Every structure is written in C-alpha cells, then in structure tokens.
Amino acid sequence: MSGFRTATGGLIDRAKPVNFRFDGKNYQGYAGDTLASALLANGVKIVGRSFKYHRPRGILSAGSEEPNALVELRTGAHREPNTRATMAEIYNGLEASSQNRFPSLKFDALAVNDLFSPFFAAGFYYKTFMWPAKFWEKFYEPMIRRAAGLGRNAGLPDPDSYEKTTEFCDVLVIGAGADGMRAAREAAASGVRVVLCDENAPLAPVDLPDRVKFLPRTTVFAVYDGGTYAALERLTDHLPVSSAPRQRLTKIIAGRCILATGALERPMVFGHNDKPGVMLAGAVATYITRYGVAPGRNVVLFLNNDDAAGLIPVVVSAGLAISSVVDSREKSSDLVYQLAREAGAPVFAGAVITRALGCQSVKGAEIRLHGGTTLRLPCDLVATSGGFNPNIALTSHFDGKPVWDDALYTFVPGKLPPGMEVVGKAAGQGININIKPCWHVGAYPGKSFVDFQNDVTLKDIKLAHQEGFSSVEHVKRYTTLGMATDQGKTANVNALAILTEVTGKPIPETGTTRFRPPYTPVALGALAGPHKGKHFKPTRLAPTHEFSQAQGAVFVETGLWLRAQYYPRPGEDWLAAAQREVNTVRNHVGICDVTTLGKIDIQGPDAAKFLECVYTNSWTNLAVGRVRYGLMLREDGFVMDDGTTARLGEQHFVMTTTTANAAKVMQHLEFCSQVLWPELDVSFISVTDQWAQIAVAGPDSRATLAKLVDAPFDISNEAFPYMGCAELTVCGGTAARLFRISFSGELAYEIAVPARYGNALAEKLMEAGAEFGIVPYGTEALGIMRIEKGHAAGPELNGQTTAHDLGLHKLLSKKKDFIGRALAARPALTEASRPTLVGLKPVDGLTVLRAGSHLLPLGAEAVAANDQGHIASAARSPSLGPIALALLANGPARIGEQIRVYDPVRNGDTLAEIVNPVHYDPSGSRLHA
Amino acid sequence: MRGHAGWAPAWRKAEPAPQYDVVIIGGGGGGLSTAYYLAKNHNVGRIAVLEKGWLGNGSIGRNTTIIRSNYGLPGNIPFYELSMKLWEGLEQDINYNAMVSQRGVFNIYHSDAQRDAFARRGNAMRLHGVDAELLDREQLRREIPYLDYDNARFPVQGALVQRRGGTVRHDAVAWGYARAADRRGVDIIENCEVTGIIQENGAVTGVETTRGRIGAGKIGIAVAGSSSLLANMAGFRLPIESHALQAFVTEGLKPLIDNVITFGAGHFYISQSDKGGLVFGGDIDGYNSYAARGNLPTVEDVCEGGVALVPMIGRARLLRSWGGIMDMTMDGSPIIDFAPVKNLFLNAGWCYGGFKAVPAMGHCFAHLIAREAPHEVAAAYRLDRFAEGKLIDEKGVGAQPNLH
C-alpha cells in the first residue's frame, strides 16, 4: 500500500487519473473517486471547521448522510457551498475549498469559540444579547449573522440550466443495493414498467432487464399525493463545467413504490468523537472496497452489534493493522471473537472508548475497560458503530410516523404513504444483530457530539431538558439538533435515546421527529427549472406585434401580453408621444390593437337568457346588429368586470372583457353554465387569440374604414349608427366583424379579422388613413383618452368597488335574478358615503395629479380619520391638462368643491377641484357623429 | 458561565384544575399572548391555556417569521401598527430575546399600475402614522443590487418599503410568552386537546378534553387552522376555509440577503434567518387541507418566482419544506369577536399572516374577553361584517378564500 491508496481493489478506474485542487493545493485521484475518497487517499484528514466551535472536522461517512465534510465546490458563479465531499465525484480541473475557517483550515481564528463553549451552549441566543436593546440590531445581530451559515453563496446569477421531465411507471424502486435490485428484477419479471433510482454513481456495471429504467445519480427526495415522487438527477455535476443542463427534476408518477434504501449507521457518542479520524465503521469498509482507500493505517473498532464486525476482515485484507475491538456489550459475540482472533486483535468486552485522543486528528483512543481501568491505545483511525437506523425518511413525508422497535433499538416504518412498501434493511431486516444499546459512554469533561454539523453535544440535550423542554420537537428547536444540512441523519436517534434517559420516559412517549421533504438538499434552480429570466412566464404577442415593432413602438407588459405602449418619433419621450397620439386621434384618426381584451363567442338558443344571468342589465331585448355595455358582478355584489357584448345573430353574441379578467370571466361563465344553469342551451368559447381586433378612432375613422369594407356593406352613420355591429368582409373578401363602439369617446369602430391577418390589416388601415394623417396609438394614449371620458378600467374595477361606487347602479335590473343581485342590495354596498367615482383637476391647472394619492378635506389634519378616498387613475391630457378619476366619499354630491390631494410617499400635496368624471365631451356628441 | 446549569425550566408543567375563570383554547401565538396580556393587563382571575400537542408545534413554530404593518385598509392598519409597537417593546416586556430584527420589508413593483397601487397603500400607512417609503428603480438598485434588473420577464421598477418591518425568532416568541404568562400564574396545559364545548342555557360553561372536563367562566378560541372544528363543537359555522401553506428554508449561508423582499410579479417572498438559512415562501397551495402539507407544483412555482427575482439563489439548496393549516377567511382579514354563544370568544381567520399579529391579537383578544368590548383597533374584525358587506378585502378578490 502506498500513501493511503490500497494496492489493488476498489471500483475506481486506476487507468484514469484525475487532477483536482483542494484549498489551493493540487492532488490526484482516479475516475470514480469522490472528493472525500480522493482526499483520504492523499492523507488529507481535516476538511472543514465546525459551525459553532470551529473545531477541525474530517470525514465521518461515505454517503449523503455526511455531516462534516462540507466544501465549497467550483468557483465563480458556479460556486456552490455546503457540498458533501462524499457525494462530489471528482473530474479534471475540479476546485474545492473548505468552509467556515479564517484565515485557513489549519489555523482558524474562531477556534477560540471552543474555549468559551460553556457560554455558547444551547439556547444561548435567547438568554443573552438583549440589553441594551438597540445593541441587538446594531452590533450583536450582525455579529451572529456573520458567524452563521457554513458556506458562501456566489452572489451571482446561477449560470447553469436545469431540466424537468416526467416519468410514468407501474413500480418505482428506490435504492439499487441488493434489496432494490432484487425488487426491480422481480417487478420487471411480472411484466410491468419499472423505474429504479439510486443516488450514487454506477461504478459497477449493472445488469437489469430492459423493462427497468435505471436512473443512477438520482435521489428521490420527496413523496407527494397521487403516487407522485420528486427526484433529482445529477446530469453533469460529475463532469467539467459546460453548458449542458446540470440537473434534472424528474416527477415520477408511479402506481406503487418499493423503498429499498437500506439502513444508515449511527455513530457512538463519546468524548471528542468529532475528531478527524473518527469514522463510521461501514464507511471505512466502503472506502476500502469501493474506492480502494484506507482511511488510516491503524484502527480501533468500537461497536455494540455484530453487523460492524464485518469491517475486521476488510481492513485486514487491505493491509491495515487493527489494534483492538472495543465492544460495549458486556459479553461480546462469538462472531466478533472469531474475526478478531483471525485478525490478531484483542477484544475488550464491556468496554467503551471514553474519548478520542490527538490534537487536530486522531492519534489514539482512551478506553475504559469493564473493570474500570483506563487504557490508551495509539491509532490513527477510530471506526464506530452504534447500530443501524433504517433509512425511512420518505415514509414519514405524509402523516405516518416511524415506530420504535424494542428489539432492534431503532425506528422501523410506521404508517406508509399509500402505495408504498418497504423491503430489506430499510424494513429492519438483517440489521442490529445482537445489538445492545450504548447511547453514550457517560459524562466526561470534554465534548461528546450528537449532532456534528450544528455542534450539539450530550450536555446540550441535558440542558434543554433542564430548561423544561422534554419533547423531542422542543429539544430540536432549542438546541438546533437535526436542523443542519444533514437533517440529523446521524444524530436524531441518538438524541432521542439520550433524551429518554434524561426524562425517564420511554421513546414512544418522547416522540420521533418526522422527516420532511427533501430527503437531501435540492438546488432551487433545479426546482425552478427552465422557466427563468425572460422565460419565467410565457410572452403573448398581439397579432399586430410586427407592425408595431416596425412602427418603432415601445412595449409594456400587460399581464402576459406585450402591448404597444407608445410610438415615439425622434426626440419624443413617452409623454410627448402619447399626447401627440391623443391629439391625432381626437382631430383625425388613429389605430390601436385591442386584441388582448377577452373575447368570448356565445351561441345557442338560450344565449340571451344566459347573458341575463351573468350581467346585471337586460339582454333579451337587444336587437340583432346592436352592441350594449354590460356590467358583471361577483356573487358577493361587488363589480367583477365590464365590457361590451354584441349581438351578431338571434342566437349569437360576442362578449368582451377587460384584458386582466379574460380568463377569470371565462371560468365564471363556465361555472354559471355547467353548475348553476345547466338547463340553459348555450355554448361558448374564448376567441381572444383567434380574432385580431383593432380600434379605429377619430373624426376620420369612418372615411378610413370606408375604403376597406367590401360592398354592399354601408358604413354611413344612418346605416350603421353608434353601438352597431355586423359581420362583413373587408379588403376584397376577408371575413371580418365590425363594432361601432368607442373607448376614446371619438367617432370610432373596432374591426376584427382572423388573427393571422392582424399585421396586414394594420398596414391597410395605415394606407387608407394616410391622407388623414393616421397614426398608431398605444396604451398610454388609450389610457389618457379613457380617463378624459371617465371610463372605469382596472384601477376602478379593483374588486373593492360596487356598481353604485362607479355610478352604474342604473344598470342593476330590478326584475330578474343575476349573479350578485342579492348581495349587491346590501346597504353597506350602496350608501352614498362610500368612495364614489368623480373627476378631479388641479386647482392651479398645472400640478400633476398621481394615482394612489389620498383625498382629505381642506384644512383638515393629514390623519387617517380625515381620509375620504383616493385617486384611482390620472393622466396628463394634452387638451385639458392634468386630470384624474377618483373614488371620494359622497363624491357626486360634492362636484364644484375643492379637495386636498395628499401623496406623502412622492412628496405630493396639492389642491384639486371635484368635477364630473367625464372630463371631455360630457354630452357624448362626438360619439354619434 | 457554568454552562447555563443554573437556569430553571421555562414554564411549569401545570396539571389542569377543575375550574378556571378564563380558558384559552390553543397554545400557539394567539393563545399564549392572550393569556399573557389577560394576566398582565386585566383582573380576570385564574387563566388556563389548553394546547393539544407540545407547545409551539403549530403555526407559531412553522412560520416565516416576518413582521410588518404595511397594510392598506383602515380596518387593518391601526391593528398591525399596534402589533409593531408591541414587537418593538416585547423583549423588555417579557424578558426573553425574541431577536426582533427591523431590517426593512421591500415590496417590489413591476408596473405603473402596481406602483400606484403601492403608493395608495403607502399613503394610507402614512396617514395612520406608519412609516412608508416609495423607492424608484435606481434607489432600489442602490440598496438591493442583486435583483434581476436587466433580464427579467417583468421589469423591476421600484419598491414600497417599510423600514421598521423585519423578522423575529418565532420559537422564542412562543417560549417567551409562555414563560412570561406562567410567571404570572397562567396554567399552561400541554397535550390537552379539547373534544367538546359544554353549553348550558345558551352559554358555555366548560370544555371536555383528553385530560378530563374543565369548567370555565369564559372561553376564548385561538386555534388558527382548526377554528371551524371548534366552532362546530359550539354549534356554529365560520366564513373560513382551512388551506395548505408550504414554507421553505435553504441550507445555512453566510449573510446574503439583509432585508425581507416580496416579489410583485409572482408569489414569492424571502428573508435570511440569523442561522443563515434563506427562509422563503409563496402562495397557498389552493385547496382545503387539514394535512399540513402541500404538493410539488407549488414548490416549483415558488422556486420559479424566487429565481426570477433573485437569480443568485438558484444555487442555494432547499433544506427543508413544511406545511401548515391556514384559516383563510372570505375577505382575507381576521375575526376577533364574540362568538354566537354567550361567554365564548373568537380569535380566528388569520390566513397566512398571523405571526406578525401575535402581540396585538393577544392584546386585543384579552381586552375583548376581559372587558366584553372590542379594543378600538380591532373593532372592524367582527364576524357579522361578512353578512353586512363591511369587508376588509385588501386584495379585492371577494368571497373566495384561496384567492386572498
């Protein structure tokens, strides 16, 4: 044996050396090594410093339960703290660093915490750092925060990409050890689809039938309802950094699940049991057999069961010396005596290791023999085994709790999630043979660790009990036991057992901590998947998007849509552009894409009756070819949405909704039709995306459209008056729908064509209107004009307003049932003192009014008791100056009065006059031109 | 420095007495704070708190620790501001370090309309004397540079900030109130589940529990997600649905996020605990649940929101997720009122926002129980406000609990 690598053996590929760096030093390992095995092979014993006391720590285990060997892996934006060295496969160029130490691993300045440890015992936060109170935030808290956490996040956007997929199967087998392999083969033999997951890399070749889909490097980390299992597959973590997806979140939908996750070994609790060189016995065996690494040259084995005795022949054949076997059982077992004899090692029965000796790493073990005498043996490796705990975290993700087994001295599965069964060691079979519990070796002046990562000692547990915390839940929170990144896998059972000794209550009464997802930590990026950055949500483009782009539009997010906000000419800011667009519309003509407003096509013999149910006003009397404004309430009487609905035929209507509420209204209509009025013969479908709809507005809008509509359609004012609708063709045969409705308050139309013609229609309109100086206008101009006209929109339809608030109470039919009718009649929804819609303009005619300002009476103190309402929408009208729409207590009765507009968060405080909300053309004459 | 060897157990393990003047059902934040303020501020006689499990095992021990009073409606603001003031004085009051950390709550906005809605709320706060600031993009970027300002699907435009908002160590709140109440003679009785409410002549007279019958002059219900179950025992219904909420924490990291930040274009909020874990959450799962756990789509949604707002957390690892039962009301605001049965009082409907209210809900519930009149800042939290239409609906989404 050279170095700590065995001469032969292990599943690593000795033909493929791998170069890596740890704490700035170059090392070499082999393909198949983890960082832990490679460091051990190179004789590196100390890999980090503990959280609280900054004690030197080494490698305890060989798996994902590792509490100590946490490193920062990779550099730059790829840097990832708290990575278990036992799971990180090395690759050429890998860079890793130890954590939680300054200036270096060897000489950590904060190790002084260890000396003050009586002060830092459990719960110290709560009892200290209080007076003086202001020192907590200024001084104490930043200090504690800086000392907290183990690793540093890179502080840069995560550059890696992550995938998501779904797997369906009849049987999911979790764990590809002997138990899992057997289960997978049996299930496959019965002819069903099988998925087999294992969290480790497949170092040995695996022989499975084709029907089994084998996913190595895949951790099933959570169980959810409906046979849904969440798994994380490490795709390229074991390879040099590249642009390939790093990890994949796989949702496995399984008919049933077989848990074959084996059992995790628990350490013995004795003095300085955290010293580098103290390892789990099974881990020592794994390093030798799987990785060809001997973690030491001279081992003392400390056990209380027969399972761990299997280490003895393994270390012997690897060429290590075994200086003794310390068996806490009063009578050791025949198996131990036999194996120890063959190895030439003495067995000390009824003995315990009281403490590990050595400064920064193990140099010896102090043993208390059965008679009481103490013996010190030199060694560089202490292998401990306190028994095995079935690895059954997943069984308790629902409401089941593991159950204490008095014979095995561990927890076995209790109530299981539906569809799950547990086999093999995970079910408690074949473990803890002849075990006699040895939860700790007795009080010793020197720390005995129970939870290594959070530095929780035997004494801390006793202290928690003394404080009055005897449930394990309380102990956990008070001491932070089990709350580190290893989730207490090597600590929980020991802690529970120690607690029962202290409280005198049996384990079932003391409780058991339930595990919660995830089984091992999962990167948030993997849970988020590919929907990041610009792909966080889909982007919906209007059918005139390319047209608007070509016209130089600036776009704005409106829900998931991008809408043209304004079309700036050179030198224009948003306000100049919007005001020019408004002026052009009001004096000539403009076009604006209004496709995003919901459009619902409603047909059937009972279509009109159906509208009667969902709208507050009347519909059966709407003539074919006419459009009407509709108000929709929620069942609680508040306004849900508004829009216009056009009657294209006896049994054919097209409803519009606001952009924001399109999906919600659709859902509501479906509820009304399927659940409340299933007897009505009506069908409907969303056609928002199917029709491109463009508003054509302004005095020259008719003349513009006249050039596009096909004969014999008559667009004259007499033949097609305000609030008319029709189906027709345009541009020589393209199907279209025309609605004479106006959001702007000008003579206006909305023309709809199949969506694929959106850009073309826009171009045709621009051509037709060129002689009138037509312009495209965006949402800013749209907003200015609707505010000028006092139309309620999103800020007024905010879910807190009623029909009365908006001046729309006349639309509430007194003759029929409709959604919201009963509750809308409640006095609290109709009283005049409610904030009600009015218009505002600044008294000085100049000061910009802002939505979100509150309204106070003149001369009143600026306190809540005097708050009378707020500005919902505001605009800077090119013709009227600053204007606003507001909701003001008793508003309509106060027109002509002045009000104080109070906006402290933007340093605003001005006076406004209360006016009619229809600022522009109150008589509406321009609509009928 | 004797390793804390001299500290006494935090509260007595009281045995239930046959009769109390006031019995509080529920040993969470609401129940414990109520008992404390009853004992401290009022002269009501003997008080017991009945907790069905171990103290602190409900939502008080599972929440995301945020405190703030940045509400928008007049029925809410004074109440939550009272709570903020009580938080600010709590540690001196109960002599237990709750680690109140007023590191600022930042509500990010992403559009003009959202900015104006936040301004409306901020102005309402200022009118109530509560601190509120509106930051624009550049101001926000100087304070919190690591949000996605350049590649976001929904651009970050600024934030509404309450500087006095922040976080508190939630376990300490339960233990601190428990110890303080216990010191004033309150019996805290754990592992005592109420199985029935005893009525005589239209008034409550006691409770049946797993530890026997306990007589009571007055009974206060403070059981959060289980409110409807207790109401059912007393023969009435509530405007509440109990919903699943999940919350999450990452592995411990060196200081990374110094404030509480909420996403305005998705459901996500985040802060960092003093132990280094990033504590975050998002929306409720959306369906009724008494199982105290949720499902994967919500986990994915929350993490998507997180990575969208704070791209650097993509590499942080989720360490633990857990769930709780939220008593969601029909307007998203709580109920502190007389129950429809004499001598029975109700403190319920805290949705997912009860933690920040713990001091004030205790203070006001104690006032209601002792004086039989609502405290002025909680006067709007009446049970009959739903039928009357005097709803306190901050989000404006109406009578569907899972939308609040």
Add this chain to the structure above:
Amino acid sequence: MRIPCPHCGPRGVEEFLYTQDAEVTRPKDGGAAPTKEWTDYVYMRDNLKGPRKEYWYHSTGCHAWLVVTRDVSTHEILKVELP
C-alpha cells in the same frame, strides 16, 4: 395530487383550480333581497375534516367543472363527477 378528469383522465393538480365548497346550493328565490340564506351561501362554510365535495375547474384542460369528493385530511380523492 392527481385528479381523474372524466374527459381527460388522471391529470396533475396544477391543471385544476379549486374554487369553493360544492355542499352549498345557490338559493332559488331570484335574489330580490340579501337574506340570511344568501349571505350564508356566499360566506359561511362547514370546513370540517374528512371527505368533502368540492368544485374544481379543469382550467388548463377541457374547462370542465367537476364535483370532486376528496378527503381534506388525507388528500385522497374518492370520487369525481360532473355537476
């Protein structure tokens, strides 16, 4: 959680929206006045444990409204029917 839609088969819960209790019925009196029957319908709920009937909408699927009988303590879905 997966919900077996009668039209689409078992689909993940993310395709559905839960809105309200299906154990309450809209009053049939035409709604002329805000009676207790109306306010109870809109606001008051049993909200008890065990199997409940709920309205779920297959929002990113076939748009069917479903009456789902589901145990709210275990999330187990017992029955799915059309209204």
